[in-house]
Each structure stands twice: as C-alpha cells, then as structure tokens.
Amino acid sequence: MTASERVYASLRAAVLEGQFPPCQALKPQELATRHGVSLAVAREALLRLVGEGLADRLPKRGFAVPATGAERWQQIAEARSLMEPAALRLAVARGDLEWEAAVRASHHRLAGTPFFERPGDTWVSDAWAEAHRRFHRTLLEGCGNDVVLETFDRLWTAGELARRWSLAADPARDADAEHRAIEEAALAREADRAADLLCRHILHTAASLKS
Amino acid sequence: MTASERVYASLRAAVLEGQFPPCQALKPQELATRHGVSLAVAREALLRLVGEGLADRLPKRGFAVPATGAERWQQIAEARSLMEPAALRLAVARGDLEWEAAVRASHHRLAGTPFFERPGDTWVSDAWAEAHRRFHRTLLEGCGNDVVLETFDRLWTAGELARRWSLAADPARDADAEHRAIEEAALAREADRAADLLCRHILHTAASLKS
DNA sequence: AACCTACAGATAATCGATTATTTTCGGTAG
DNA sequence: CTACCGAAAATAATCGATTATCTGTAGGTT
Structure with a gap:
C-alpha cells in the first residue's frame, strides 16, 4: 500500500x-x-x-473540515428521499434471484449486529453502521445502474459526516422494524409500498435529529 | 490564479x-x-x-480518461430520470417569484441561442450546451436543496463526458418544444405534468442516442 | 479612539531531484 | 515456435527545500 x-x-x-x-x-x-x-x-x-x-x-x-450541521443533514436526507425510493422501484422491477438473496443476507446481518458496542454507549457501533449502509445499498443494487449506486455512496458518505455534528439519534426508535418492512415489501415485489416505506424511513431518521 | x-x-x-x-x-x-x-x-x-x-x-x-460509452450514458440518463423529476416537484412546490423569473430568463436565453455555431456543424455550440445546462439547473434550483443541486451538477458533467463518446444526437428532434412545455408546466405549478415531461425529456434524449 | 500600514511569522504553492515500481524488450531454454 | 526469465527503460511515488502569499500584530496617523 x-x-x-x-x-x-x-x-x-x-x-x-x-x-x-x-x-x-x-x-x-x-x-x-x-x-x-x-x-x-x-x-x-x-x-x-x-x-x-x-x-x-x-x-x-x-x-x-467542511462546515456541516443539522441543516445540511436535512438536505442530504431530502436528496436521498428523492433518489432512493425511485431507485428501489427499479430494483424491485429488475432484481433477480441473486439480488433477493443478497437483500435477505444483508438484512439478516443487520438484524444480528448489536446496536451498541457495549450497553450504555452513546453512539452506534461501527459494525452496525456498516451493516446499515450495506443493507440500504444492497436494496438499490438490484436496479443494476452503477451511476445510481455511485450517487448513493456519495450521499451516504456525506450523511455520515453531517450526522456527526447533528444531535444524537432518537434511541427509542425501532429502526429494525422499518428495515424489515422495507425488505418484505421489496421481496414481495410491491414497488409502491417499498418505495413509500423507504421514503418514510429516510425522512423519519432525519426528523429524529431535528428536535 | x-x-x-x-x-x-x-x-x-x-x-x-x-x-x-x-x-x-x-x-x-x-x-x-x-x-x-x-x-x-x-x-x-x-x-x-x-x-x-x-x-x-x-x-x-x-x-x-475514464472508459465511457453509450451504455454509461444510458445509466446516467436513467439516474437523472429518477432524481430530477422528483426535484422538480419540490421546486414547483417551493419556488418563489425569483425562481419563476430565473426560469423564464434561462429559457429565453436557451431559445435565443443558436443550436449550431455555423450552419452545417455536426455538433451543438458550446454556448447552446451551456444555456441548456443552465435551463435545466435553474428549473431545479427552486427546490432550495444544495445537495440536490450538487448531485445534478455531478450527473450533468458525467453526462457531458459520456455523451462525447456516444453516437451523434438526433438532429430532427425538436428539443425546444419540450423545454417550453416543461417551463410552462412548472410555472403553472402543475407538478405532476412538469415532472412527467422532464422525465420523458431526459429519456427521450437518451433514446435518441441509443440507435 | 478608530483606522491604515509595515513588519514578522506562518503556511500554501511550487520546484527539481531521488527512489521504487511497473512495463517492455531481448535472449534463452524447452 | 512458444514460454519463461532478467535487464533496461519508462513512469509513478516520494522527498526536502525554495518561493509566493496570507494573517495577525505592532506602531504610527487622522
């Protein structure tokens, strides 16, 4: 190296x-x-x-270091809420068996990764953050469009940075239930429902930081 | 400098x-x-x-120099067709009087810029390409989301590069009529129609290169 | 007291040369 | 004739030093 x-x-x-x-x-x-x-x-x-x-x-x-904050984080979340549901529709329409398997695998990994490194930690573990990213990316990978995925990567990275300098996440939120619902809708090929759930998920995450 | x-x-x-x-x-x-x-x-x-x-x-x-071609150009166009109509809906919902004025101005500039540098040229003039970009960007600027605009800039630049190495554009196409229709729908605050027209416009442009 | 100006220190930009790696081109053995 | 090996050339990576520019401050002026 x-x-x-x-x-x-x-x-x-x-x-x-x-x-x-x-x-x-x-x-x-x-x-x-x-x-x-x-x-x-x-x-x-x-x-x-x-x-x-x-x-x-x-x-x-x-x-x-770029000046970021809650405001920019909201903009990133909004941009994601425009792009990702539309991309998920494509993925639902185009994804093959391999995609379905990858979605199941990534959700299983996410669900099995502990939220916190140790009980009482104030921020989620790196492992969970990575599993979270992989799950969302895998969902979109079914669309088969590299440009869309590059855009996702960029927005996600920008979000990671901005999130650090916003308020802490709402700990009471049950993110896993939302992920599970998105997974089920996507694999059931219900594009409208999956896209709507993903959009709400993104905006909900953003809203929990606004307070 | x-x-x-x-x-x-x-x-x-x-x-x-x-x-x-x-x-x-x-x-x-x-x-x-x-x-x-x-x-x-x-x-x-x-x-x-x-x-x-x-x-x-x-x-x-x-x-x-990145390896590009018709295939990548199609992917970029598809990515734009996902993001931009959604962003235009936001712009229609949020754009103020200043935005309306800017849209009118940029369309006027575009309509008044000759397609070709000299009659018989094989490629559009730099001036038209720039006016074209400005028109599409101005449409989205009403959404007030910098991250969305950064994404637009990135995709547009990538498209400029990939387009060079694809086939020549369909000269018979009446792009101005499409631009005018999008402008009218946006300023009439008809979000659905504007978004639909923009989506078709992007995919139409892409399709004209596929042949 | 407020404002401009010249100085000093810090830091960004640039350079020319050195080191390390990859690629290429012969040459040789199979 | 082909495949492998090694030396030579090309080029990427890195370095240490030099030059240009900015920032803040001290001192003088209105």
Whole structure:
C-alpha cells in the first residue's frame, strides 16, 4: 500500500469519526509530520478528501473540515428521499434471484449486529453502521445502474459526516422494524409500498435529529 | 490564479471536449512538460479531475480518461430520470417569484441561442450546451436543496463526458418544444405534468442516442 | 479612539531531484 | 515456435527545500 493511501485512509476515518470539529484547518505540514511523510503525500490525501466532499478547499488558505450541521443533514436526507425510493422501484422491477438473496443476507446481518458496542454507549457501533449502509445499498443494487449506486455512496458518505455534528439519534426508535418492512415489501415485489416505506424511513431518521 | 488552477481548467476542458480517447493514459510528466510546470502541479490537477469523475486512477499505474460509452450514458440518463423529476416537484412546490423569473430568463436565453455555431456543424455550440445546462439547473434550483443541486451538477458533467463518446444526437428532434412545455408546466405549478415531461425529456434524449 | 500600514511569522504553492515500481524488450531454454 | 526469465527503460511515488502569499500584530496617523 502506498504512503498516500495510508494517510488518506487515516484522515478519512478521523474526519468521519468526528475527531476534528467543523471548520478545523487541516494543515498539510502538520499531517505530514504526524504521519512521517512528505508534504506532497499529505497534499494528495487532502485532495482526495476534497474530491469526496469530506474536506473543503479554500484557495490560498489551505484545507478544512467542511462546515456541516443539522441543516445540511436535512438536505442530504431530502436528496436521498428523492433518489432512493425511485431507485428501489427499479430494483424491485429488475432484481433477480441473486439480488433477493443478497437483500435477505444483508438484512439478516443487520438484524444480528448489536446496536451498541457495549450497553450504555452513546453512539452506534461501527459494525452496525456498516451493516446499515450495506443493507440500504444492497436494496438499490438490484436496479443494476452503477451511476445510481455511485450517487448513493456519495450521499451516504456525506450523511455520515453531517450526522456527526447533528444531535444524537432518537434511541427509542425501532429502526429494525422499518428495515424489515422495507425488505418484505421489496421481496414481495410491491414497488409502491417499498418505495413509500423507504421514503418514510429516510425522512423519519432525519426528523429524529431535528428536535 | 495558481498554476494548478490553470492546468486543471485546461485539462478539464480538453477531456470534456473529447481531445483524448477513453482509456488514454494521462501522464503527469508529459502534462507537466507541456504546460511548463512541475510534476506536483500536474499531479494535483489530475487528482482534482479524479474527484470530479473526469479521470480514473489506477493505483501504481497512473491516471487515464475514464472508459465511457453509450451504455454509461444510458445509466446516467436513467439516474437523472429518477432524481430530477422528483426535484422538480419540490421546486414547483417551493419556488418563489425569483425562481419563476430565473426560469423564464434561462429559457429565453436557451431559445435565443443558436443550436449550431455555423450552419452545417455536426455538433451543438458550446454556448447552446451551456444555456441548456443552465435551463435545466435553474428549473431545479427552486427546490432550495444544495445537495440536490450538487448531485445534478455531478450527473450533468458525467453526462457531458459520456455523451462525447456516444453516437451523434438526433438532429430532427425538436428539443425546444419540450423545454417550453416543461417551463410552462412548472410555472403553472402543475407538478405532476412538469415532472412527467422532464422525465420523458431526459429519456427521450437518451433514446435518441441509443440507435 | 478608530483606522491604515509595515513588519514578522506562518503556511500554501511550487520546484527539481531521488527512489521504487511497473512495463517492455531481448535472449534463452524447452 | 512458444514460454519463461532478467535487464533496461519508462513512469509513478516520494522527498526536502525554495518561493509566493496570507494573517495577525505592532506602531504610527487622522
């Protein structure tokens, strides 16, 4: 693995984990020193973050963690609520047996992954977050459109970042029941119901952060 | 303006203009020499292209123009046909007087821009392409959601690239009538009709390249 | 007291050269 | 004739240093 890969992965994880507050300057020199690499490598990693929307570039003034917050999170959720239900309709129309199997598998993994790392934790575990992402992505993979999936990935990543700097999630919410309902509707080939449930699920998640 | 800005803009224009065939290697050393800058600058420009999806990165094997074609163009059109009608509904519901004025203005500009640079040209003029983009973007701007607009920008750019390497457009098509119909429906606040017309417009454009 | 200006420190942008990896091209054995 | 191997060339990755630009502050002016 190249040095810039390592620095990039490390930085990306740190930003998504919320180790830097929004608008925090990301200084190439400091990052280079910390990781024991040269400036060029640190710059390259930062450029890649910018491409992914995980860093802002201020010309002549360096890089910074993007300013996010509840408002942007709402916009991301709304964008998802436009795209994903429509994509799910396509997936329901086109998905084959392999897709059905993948949906079942990813939901099973999600349902079997504990919400919290340890009882009393304030934030969901990385494992659950990843299983959650995989479930939602698998649902859409049936549409067979790579561009749609790239768009999903982008919005999901942006959402992960913005969510960190919004309020904590509503713990009382029974997300699993919603996931199960979406899965059943999709596999029953009920496009309208599946799309509607997914739309509500996305907006419901967003609403639980608004308060 | 910084050197990397210049190289980046120049490269971006060249790629979008189709000066490099798909899968053409983009060699940092060559670009640096050609533009009279150092390797680091050329690399930075390429990294930015990658972030925008206008270049592919093959680890340890450099950069290349993304492999595109009719198939990818169809996928992009389909992705747009999922997102944009839904966004237009929002815009119709939320757009204010300023939005209405902007829509009228951008359509007027589009209608007044000649399709071809000179009679007999094989491809539409840059001016028309830009006016076309502005019209479609303005339609969606009424939704007031920056994330949706970023997604639109991304898909449009990707479409510009892929379209170059697809077949030529159907010249007999009367695109202006479709644009006018969409504008009228949107300003009449007929969300369903506007969304339907936009969806057909996108898919129609895609279909005209399939043959 | 408020505002401009020059200086100093910090930091971004750029460069030229070095190192590591991949690809290519002969050459040789099977 | 084909397949494998190794040296040479090409090129990607990385480095350390230099130059240009910005930011904040101290000092002077209105």
